[in-house]
Amino acid sequence: MDTLATLAVTATIAAIAVPIVTNAFENQRLGVETRNVERELQTARLSAVSTNRPIRVRFNCPSTGMYRRVEVIGTVNTPHTDDAESQAAARCAYPYPAADKNPLTRPNNDGPIQQAHPTVTFSAVQTLEFWPNGTVHVPAATNPWPLLGATGASITLAHGSSYKSIQVNSLGKIRIQ
Numbered sequence: 001m002d003t004l005a006t007l008a009v010t011a012t013i014a015a016i017a018v019p020i021v022t023n024a025f026e027n028q029r030l031g032v033e034t035r036n037v038e039r040e041l042q043t044a045r046l047s048a049v050s051t052n053r054p055i056r057v058r059f060n061c062p063s064t065g066m067y068r069r070v071e072v073i074g075t076v077n078t079p080h081t082d083d084a085e086s087q088a089a090a091r092c093a094y095p096y097p098a099a100d101k102n103p104l105t106r107p108n109n110d111g112p113i114q115q116a117h118p119t120v121t122f123s124a125v126q127t128l129e130f131w132p133n134g135t136v137h138v139p140a141a142t143n144p145w146p147l148l149g150a151t152g153a154s155i156t157l158a159h160g161s162s163y164k165s166i167q168v169n170s171l172g173k174i175r176i177q
Contacts, residue, residue, distance in 0.1 A: 023162075026159050027159075027162055029117055029119065030120060030157060030158075030162050030164055031164065033157055034166060035176070037114075037157065040057060041174045042174055043069060044057045044069045044111075045134060047130075048131060048134070051108075054076050054130065054132065055109060055129070056069070056071075056129045057069050058070060058092055059125035059155070060122060061088055061089070062089050064121075065116045065121065066114065067113075067114050067122075067125075069109075069111035070083075070092065070111075071107035071108065071109040071110055074106075076129075076144035076145065078143065082094075085139050088127070098110060117159075120158070121157070121158050122155065122157060123157070123158045123163065124165075125155050126138060126139065126153060126155075127139050128153060134172040135171060136170055136171070147170050148169065149170070152170065164177070
């Protein structure tokens with residue numbers, strides 16, 4: 001009888017603990033992926049400033065759940081046709097690392113394709129362009145892209161019912177919320 005009572009108490013505690021532990025693992029995974037994206041944005045801004053070249057971060061590039069840091073080919077006033085939003089998949093497929101570091105051949109500052117965990121999704125994203133002065137610009141029909149608005153941009157990652165956001169303002173400040 002004592003054994004059955006012990007088993008019943010153990011089963012009850014396990015039934016309560018399993019969802020709590022599962023939720024903790026989900027939140028940890030979401031936190032890790034959010035920090036990875038935030039780190040890639042920080043790296044893109046640093047790369048733009050240090051190389052004096054505009055750098056974009058593209059999401060769902062080349063496919064869902066992936067993101068990549070890419071150097072703008074050409075100039076912000078006259079970017080290469082592969083840098084158009086409609087050509088994002090082609091641009092994301094450029095090789096990494098660059099074949100050479102010759103400043104006359106571009107791109108030299110692309111990053112590797114990053115893959116978020118399959119259970120983590122981007123629910124709100126847009127391409128962000130970091131300029132050498134540290135400012136952030138967003139896609140538009142005209143070139144150069146306009147400065148990010150006063151409200152900034154939000155990149156949202158979701159895992160199950162949990163989500164986290166990364167806020168970026170026009171001056172390049174990046175923070176996790």
